Amino acid sequence: MNAAFKSFLIRALAGAFLLLLDPVSSFAAPTPMLSASDSRFRYEGRFDRADPAQPVVIWAGDRISVDFEGGALAVHFGPATGQSFFNVTVDGVTAVASGADGRFAWPHPLAPGRHQLRIVKRSEADAGHVVFRGIEVAVGARAWAPAAPAYKLRLQFLGDSITAGANNEDAEVDQWEDRRTHNHALSYGFLTSQELGADHRAVAVSGMGIGEGFVPMRVAETWDKVYPRDRPERVDRSVWVPDVVAVNFGENDSAFPRTEGRPFAKDFAVRYVAFIRSVRAAWPKAQLVLLRGGMSGGANDPDLRAAWEAAVQELEADDPRISHFVFNHWTGHHPRVADHRVMAAELTGWLKRQPWMAPFRVGNH
Missing domain, CATH: 3.40.50.1110 (SGNH hydrolase)
Structure with a gap:
């Protein structure tokens, strides 16, 4: 065994040992995606839902909500025209997202347990509209339909x-x-x-x-x-x-x-x-x-x-x-x-x- 091959083998074995110690960071599992067509989403407003997997969010005040668990969240948007901005609210904390960015990662820490997500379109229809594709949640996390609002x-x-x-x-x-x-x-x-x-x-x-x-x-x-x-x-x-x-x-x-x-x-x-x-x-x-x-x-x-x-x-x-x-x-x-x-x-x-x-x-x- 020459010196170069021996050095390569040692590095490879060391790398394999590190992977065994930290498999999560080395092989990150794909983040689960909850499709926009999932029945657990609640849609309130005037959407274009001709394609259930790609509803178009159009009018100001239109809302999407779902409950989820875990420490990760990202909202996915698709094709967009003009400008569409949203209030993304989790458990009462709100951040502003642009639909044109495609993917909006929730910027605040999430504690373990169940969370309430509410998305409200803040900009008007004639300024732009955008496809909603769904959300990412943590690996192994569950999602639920939100409680029905008690509207009067x-x-x-x-x-x-x-x-x-x-x-x-x-x-x-x-x-x-x-x-x-x-x-x-x-x-x-x-x-x-x-x-x-x-x-x-x-x-x-x-x-x-x-x-x-x-x-x-x-x-x-x-x-x-x-x-x-x-x-x-x-x-x-x-x-x-x-x-x-x-x-x-x-x-x-x-x-x-x-x-x-x-x-x-x-x-x-x-x-x-x-x-x-x-x-x-x-x-x-x-x-x-x-x-x-x-x-x-x-x-x-x-x-x-x-x-x-x-x-x-x-x-x-x-x-x-x-x-x-x-x-x-x-x-x-x-x-x-x-x-x-x-x-x-x-x-x-x-x-x-x-x-x-x-x-x-x-x-x-």
Whole structure:
């Protein structure tokens, strides 16, 4: 046996001995993957689930939850368009994840035992959407379906950037380049739903109006679609039926023509009435709440105010299940989180006082 071969043999035997001492670090087992199609995941919102293994997360406020055990967690995303940001919450601790990164590893230590995972899309649908592929957990870890939420009512919001929560975590200036600071989970609608113990849904597109706005889509053409633009699929509106629908539009119908030096559209009231009647036709038993305000245009434009009030008067005269609420609080730029909290408190307080809310036991919440 020559010296070179003897040296190689000694190194090989030493390496084998070390592997026997520490087999876990040397041969790391593949981390188990819980596929998005697994029945233990709870999906709440308006998803594209044509492929159960690759559901597309689209709308702000859509939620995915599951319980798991062990000291490891990573969330897997697939193909993405634009920007999609999420609040990933484990046992009450939240971190922000980008769907564009593909894989998000939970950044905090996890104690042994069972954990609760909740994923909430914080950025709006028109900014981007992304495929959810599932989660990784620790080797040998189990997963469970989460406990069924004890919702008291189903609450649907339809609106524009105010309802989406756009810019609410920005500093003094509204910015649109990085949607990480647009957090629907701290919007007035989401906060109201939490306070009322409601199953929350939101269809909200920044810049969208009843007759015109800063985006090409109009409300009547978009409110029941799976995607906000470009694709034709529409939801089955009988699958999830709201008890209360809150509608907040008009800001962009006021602001957009002003930027072009044009007057407020004369057909706003007609279009608004037609849209609300289409919502009523889809959900004949729901209570419809017509909202106005949150920003300076919706609060102070006399043309918008007169047209909206005329539309509301006509709708309420024909339908006892329609009522309205005007926010006292408003801002010059998009509402920040503090503003949304004030708006949520106003709306929640008003809702709790309405006689038609009695079946939902809001006074006990």
